[in-house]
Amino acid sequence: MMSPDTEDALAEIIRTASGPLLVQGNGTKAGMLRPVQASATISTANVAGITLYAPNELVMSAKSGTRLVEIEAALAKAGQQMICEPPHIHGENQTIGGIVGSNLSGPRRVTGGAMRDHVLGVRAVNGNGEILKFGGRVLKNVTGLDVGKLLTGSFGTLAVMTEITFKVLPVSEATGTVVLSGLDAVRGVAALSAGLGSPFSVSGAAYLPHEKKVFLRIEDFASSVKYRTEKLASQLAEFGAAAILDTDASKIFWRDVRDCKFLDDAPAMWRLSVVPSAGPAILAALAPLGVTGFLDWGGGLVNLSGPANEATHQAVCDAARAVGGMWWLMRAPDPLRTAVDVVPPEPPALAAIRARVQASFDPRGILNPGRLRAA
Amino acid sequence: MQQAKPKPGILDKRAEIIAGLQAILPERAVIGDNISLKPYETDGLSAYKQMPLAVVLPETEAHVVAIMKFCNLHGVRVIPRGAGTSLSGGALPMADAVVIGMMRMNKILDINYADRYAVVQPGVTNIAITQAVQDEQFFYAPDPSSQLACMIGGNVSMNSGGAHCLKYGVTANNLLGLRIVTIEGEILEIGGKQMDAAGYDWLGLITGSEGQLGILTEVTVRILRSPEGARAMLAGFASNEVAGQCVDAIISSGIIPVALEFMDKPAIHACEDFAHAGYPLDAEALLIIEVEGSETEQSEMLARIRDICAAYHPVSMRVSQTAEESAAIWKGRKGAFGAVGRISPDYLCMDGTIPTSELPNVLKRIQAMSDEYGLKVANIFHAGDGNLHPLIMFDANDAESFHKAEAFGADILKLCVEVGGCLTGEHGVGIEKRDLMSVQFTPSELDQQRRIKSAFDPAWLLNPSKVFPLSGLAAAE
Numbered sequence: 001m002m003s004p005d006t007e008d009a010l011a012e013i014i015r016t017a018s019g020p021l022l023v024q025g026n027g028t029k030a031g032m033l034r035p036v037q038a039s040a041t042i043s044t045a046n047v048a049g050i051t052l053y054a055p056n057e058l059v060m061s062a063k064s065g066t067r068l069v070e071i072e073a074a075l076a077k078a079g080q081q082m083i084c085e086p087p088h089i090h091g092e093n094q095t096i097g098g099i100v101g102s103n104l105s106g107p108r109r110v111t112g113g114a115m116r117d118h119v120l121g122v123r124a125v126n127g128n129g130e131i132l133k134f135g136g137r138v139l140k141n142v143t144g145l146d147v148g149k150l151l152t153g154s155f156g157t158l159a160v161m162t163e164i165t166f167k168v169l170p171v172s173e174a175t176g177t178v179v180l181s182g183l184d185a186v187r188g189v190a191a192l193s194a195g196l197g198s199p200f201s202v203s204g205a206a207y208l209p210h211e212k213k214v215f216l217r218i219e220d221f222a223s224s225v226k227y228r229t230e231k232l233a234s235q236l237a238e239f240g241a242a243a244i245l246d247t248d249a250s251k252i253f254w255r256d257v258r259d260c261k262f263l264d265d266a267p268a269m270w271r272l273s274v275v276p277s278a279g280p281a282i283l284a285a286l287a288p289l290g291v292t293g294f295l296d297w298g299g300g301l302v303n304l305s306g307p308a309n310e311a312t313h314q315a316v317c318d319a320a321r322a323v324g325g326m327w328w329l330m331r332a333p334d335p336l337r338t339a340v341d342v343v344p345p346e347p348p349a350l351a352a353i354r355a356r357v358q359a360s361f362d363p364r365g366i367l368n369p370g371r372l373r374a375a
Numbered sequence: 376m377q378q379a380k381p382k383p384g385i386l387d388k389r390a391e392i393i394a395g396l397q398a399i400l401p402e403r404a405v406i407g408d409n410i411s412l413k414p415y416e417t418d419g420l421s422a423y424k425q426m427p428l429a430v431v432l433p434e435t436e437a438h439v440v441a442i443m444k445f446c447n448l449h450g451v452r453v454i455p456r457g458a459g460t461s462l463s464g465g466a467l468p469m470a471d472a473v474v475i476g477m478m479r480m481n482k483i484l485d486i487n488y489a490d491r492y493a494v495v496q497p498g499v500t501n502i503a504i505t506q507a508v509q510d511e512q513f514f515y516a517p518d519p520s521s522q523l524a525c526m527i528g529g530n531v532s533m534n535s536g537g538a539h540c541l542k543y544g545v546t547a548n549n550l551l552g553l554r555i556v557t558i559e560g561e562i563l564e565i566g567g568k569q570m571d572a573a574g575y576d577w578l579g580l581i582t583g584s585e586g587q588l589g590i591l592t593e594v595t596v597r598i599l600r601s602p603e604g605a606r607a608m609l610a611g612f613a614s615n616e617v618a619g620q621c622v623d624a625i626i627s628s629g630i631i632p633v634a635l636e637f638m639d640k641p642a643i644h645a646c647e648d649f650a651h652a653g654y655p656l657d658a659e660a661l662l663i664i665e666v667e668g669s670e671t672e673q674s675e676m677l678a679r680i681r682d683i684c685a686a687y688h689p690v691s692m693r694v695s696q697t698a699e700e701s702a703a704i705w706k707g708r709k710g711a712f713g714a715v716g717r718i719s720p721d722y723l724c725m726d727g728t729i730p731t732s733e734l735p736n737v738l739k740r741i742q743a744m745s746d747e748y749g750l751k752v753a754n755i756f757h758a759g760d761g762n763l764h765p766l767i768m769f770d771a772n773d774a775e776s777f778h779k780a781e782a783f784g785a786d787i788l789k790l791c792v793e794v795g796g797c798l799t800g801e802h803g804v805g806i807e808k809r810d811l812m813s814v815q816f817t818p819s820e821l822d823q824q825r826r827i828k829s830a831f832d833p834a835w836l837l838n839p840s841k842v843f844p845l846s847g848l849a850a851a852e
């Protein structure tokens with residue numbers, strides 16, 4: 001494995017590569033989507049370190065190999081945080097490059113935006129070994145095409161990111177969670193929708209089917225959290241009596257949601273993004289197949305785990321497709337990941353454009369070939 | 376600003392092209408006579424004018440497909456246009472191009488409160504979305520000052536912002552899905568009604584692409600529940616520097632107001648004359664700060680902000696007491712460009728962004744340039760995110776004054792890049808900043824972007840002459 005120390009060295013490796021490269025940070029997401037067939041591996045692990053942190057401007061830059069935990073610690077010291085709460089489902093070794101490359105967001109995504117919403121700038125090396133910079137360090141920037149967004153979530157198939165600049169926000173003074181019990185999934189999502197449709201700035205909205213409980217989070221100044229949780233509970237009275245979790249209990253609970261602690265460790269895991277009201281029907285349709293899970297993002301994020309076989313995977317895809325939704329195969333043995341559509345297939349017109357865009361970055365097709373789709 | 380040369384043979388075939396378009400569209404959808412074409416010769420950057428070859432006004436997505444197939448087949452350039460309020464000349468015609476005006480595709484197709492989205496056609500105005508959902512206490516967040524006129528298709532294409540994007544984000548952060556017709560006449564469905572999309576972030580790429588990649592025919596936006604209430608306050612300061620430091624102190628304290636706007640003295644005076652909002656005329660710089668929540672929450676938050684401001688010895692501080700007062704405060708700010716228009720018939724509105732810590736320094740240097748060029752400037756901007764709008768006043772009847780204004784503007788934007796910022800925060804590159812792109816990007820960075828455009832539009836028929844220096848178009852052809 002090649003782990004260059006600098007962007008220049010990394011660019012040189014790509015420029016002179018003679019065949020496909022497996023592109024990774026610390027490789028924590030290797031079990032997600034499709035396995036890559038490559039003779040060599042290039043890692044950004046040593047291109048690491050926070051390069052800029054201006055708390056008063058709400059921005060941080062870090063080289064792509066910087067571990068997320070290091071970034072989170074530096075932010076916490078200044079009373080700030082990553083806005084989208086990236087999940088730690090792949091352990092504590094994941095890098096910021098990995099999080100941005102996979103566009104993974106946690107519970108706050110429902111109203112605070114995804115990782116892709118907070119990437120302000122990237123430096124990256126394309127498949128020709130050219131070092132390119134897009135965006136910058138300012139919060140508003142529409143200069144040229146938004147290549148930073150295109151690279152976010154591209155799983156290293158267009159360019160290897162070497163540095164990422166992103167927006168951060170203060171940690172709120174307090175957190176509170178309104179908990180409603182005894183609701184089936186349909187009523188549960190109705191309660192989530194009512195909460196998200198309230199004027200109280202809900203920043204987390206999850207439903208746990210095995211507990212039949214709804215959770216709505218509010219983050220703000222302490223006096224506001226008290227006021228808003230109470231108002232919200234009374235507005236949702238038709239869904240039953242509410243309990244309220246305090247700041248400490250809320251932080252523990254939402255960390256567990258973020259990290260999908262409510263999924264069992266079945267061999268396959270999926271993430272579905274659907275229109276929120278479709279969440280309950282998906283849970284119901286898949287339960288008979290031994291696929292279980294829970295809802296986040298007001299019902300719009302369905303986290304699932306279950307048996308790893310083609311028939312089950314097909315059923316998951318069909319359930320998502322039936323409501324116009326998306327899926328990601330987050331975990332499965334290699335043979336299954338190789339055989340199936342790990343993300344939705346593209347219609348032909350889009351596939352043609354995608355192939356041309358991909359070739360515009362990586363004409364030799366050497367960066368993570370087959371990571372998202374079979375070549 | 377130079378336009379690309381007309382493509383050989385196209386101007387000569389004008390009558391044929393118009394007839395061809397008439398054959399595939401209803402009669403009312405094709406404009407070919409010079410009098411009716413006149414309103415399309417310019418956009419919000421009215422210093423630049425150019426009559427188009429023809430204008431088409433599609434009413435359906437099928438019309439758009441037919442137009443694109445026709446233009447692609449005949450190698451005719453296409454300029455998409457919404458309301459034509461672009462301040463960067465994004466919708467400026469070319470002599471050999473067909474302008475495709477989207478204003479007749481103006482229906483709201485679906486509103487869903489439980490799932491919090493609205494599906495609209497591109498010709499729906501920004502304000503019309505909020506108006507359609509406000510009875511249910513919902514709103515569409517991005518609020519450009521031009522929101523009465525500008526259309527959602529234009530907003531998506533420019534990734535427009537507004538005074539409240541400090542809290543709610545810009546257009547890109549408030550979209551779920553798009554339909555777009557490619558130059559080949561293919562319909563692409565991008566994103567959907569769910570939050571995250573798998574595969575590449577086409578939604579992110581197309582947003583802000585200034586009509587370079589395709590024609591938007593449908594937009595799915597997120598709608599949000601309105602807050603319980605909102606209140607604005609004014610704080611006037613003795614200098615731009617001090618006001619800049621105060622902005623820094625507010626953000627550093629952990630408070631993110633919904634809006635944090637800045638005006639310098641010339642802007643304060645122009646806006647006050649226009650809106651009678653009670654802006655302090657003795658202040659050198661003014662901050663408009665807005666917070667949201669219940670009455671009690673507003674009061675608490677404003678008290679915290681007042682405490683912070685007090686440390687910077689404001690020359691005046693006033694919290695709005697009524698909805699009418701808040702409305703007047705915003706009328707002044709949102710009408711700022713018009714207000715400046717009343718004191719100077721012509722102005723150029725610049726749009727660079729800088730790191731907020733550079734505010735005092737940059738304002739000082741803009742003032743020095745203003746003295747050097749002998750042109751007055753009023754500064755209005757979104758202070759919370761460092762997005763500047765210096766308004767350079769000039770006299771369009773005096774060619775030299777206009778050239779000076781252009782050069783002054785270019786200097787400001789170069790300064791923005793020099794201090795770590797960018798050429799445009801929300802108005803787009805358009806034709807105006809096209810030749811400055813190489814200040815911000817290296818040749819390989821520009822080439823990479825051009826290749827992405829080519830992947831969508833191989834013959835560069837879509838809005839050429841914009842965004843990329845003309846050498847890109849020449850290379851593609």
Ligand SMILES: Cc1cc2nc3c(=O)[nH]c(=O)nc-3n(C[C@H](O)[C@H](O)[C@H](O)COP(=O)(O)OP(=O)(O)OC[C@H]3O[C@@H](n4cnc5c(N)ncnc54)[C@H](O)[C@@H]3O)c2cc1C
Pocket residue numbers: 418419454455456457458459460461462464465466477497518519520521524525526527528529530531532533534535536537538585586587589590591592712713801802838
């Ligand atoms: C007084 C005033 C105040 C303003 N205030 C703000 C502000 O606060 N914030 C801000 O961000 N901007 C502001 N603007 C700029 C302008 O209003 C925005 O850029 C707006 O989004 C343009 O919308 P439009 O419908 O007028 O688009 P147009 O000007 O018609 O077009 C803009 C661009 O989009 C392309 N386009 C339009 N429709 C489509 C489509 N359907 N498919 C593909 N491409 C398309 C055009 O080719 C062009 O490149 C202001 C302008 C004025 C005149």
